[in-house]
Amino acid sequence: MSVPRLIVFDLDFTLWDCGGVWCDCLCPPFRVQEQRIEDATGRLVRLYDDVHAILKHCDDQVISIALASRTEQPGWARELLTHLEITERFAYAEIYPSSKLRHFAALQQASGIAYEDMLFFDDEMRNIDEVGGLGVTSVFVREGLTAELFHASLNRFAEHRRCDPA
Known part of the structure; x- marks a missing residue:
């Protein structure tokens, strides 16, 4: 089975929920108590339930x-990311205000991995459309990434690659 050489994740509403808002709408300072992360207003920041298993996979x-992001x-x-103790899991991180096209150009440059060998998860259709236009297999995440969607997307990627004559 063909697997992606690089899997790219968006953050807000894809890997985590920040109390129903984007992370840049939170109010620091962040408090970490008993495995909980909250902003100054009490908004809870949490990874979606299946994210740890997906990263382990x-x-x-x-x-x-x-x-x-x-x-x-x-x-x-x-x-x-540091408070959630997952920073070190990511080989690359493009986190700044810009187009996802710029993010992916930087990822391709840093990794040397072709767009066709990447799989991308995001909750915004405009990003799926833009990045998909580069040749990246792009998956729309409706309400947080789940193991079911992740594994179905790996299968879709493998099937697409199997059918690709290149």
Whole structure:
């Protein structure tokens, strides 16, 4: 089975929920107590239920993973990743306010991996359309990434590659 060489994840509403808002709408400072992360207003920041298992699967399969997040507060996003103890899992991280096209150009440059060998998850259709136009297999995430969607997408990627004469 053909697997992606790089799997790229968006953050807000894809890997995590920040109390129903984007992470740049939170109000630091962040408080970490008993495995809970809250902003100053009490909004809870949490990974979606299946994210740890998904990241473990990528580790077990030795698939590089990356982040591509368009946020006005990249420092806050990085701080939350640290609090969630997942920063070190990502080989690459493009976290700044810009087009996902710029994020993916930087990821391709840094990794040397062709767009066709990447799989991308995001909750915004405009990003799926833009990045999909590069040749990246792009998957729309409706309400947080689930193991079911992740594994179905791996199968879709493999099927697409099997049918690709290149």
